[in-house]
Amino acid sequence: MTRDEVATPITRCPGCSYKIDSASALDGSKVRPRPGDLSLCFHCSLVLMFEEDLTVREATIDEIAELPTEMRALLAKASLSIRLLRGAS
DSSP: OOTTOEEEEEEEOTTTOOEEEEEOOTTOOOOOOOTTOEEEOTTTOOEEEEOTTSOEEEOOHHHHHTSOHHHHHHHHHHHHHHHHHHTOO
């Protein structure tokens, strides 16, 4: 875990089963996620939502569609960055 990461309960990405045990903010701040916050799987870039117990589940299409345009654009950019880092197309 890096200094910018915050420990979260161990859970698995529902898309690829990657072990998720921490979260970090895009701006580098050490902020603990809250229920309803969004995240991306660092392995497959699936959009995730934090639950009450801070485990994650796949965000629904409706939840993503309700986001402001700027937030959807930021998620798309971050998702693309993850895929490029991982060498996926």
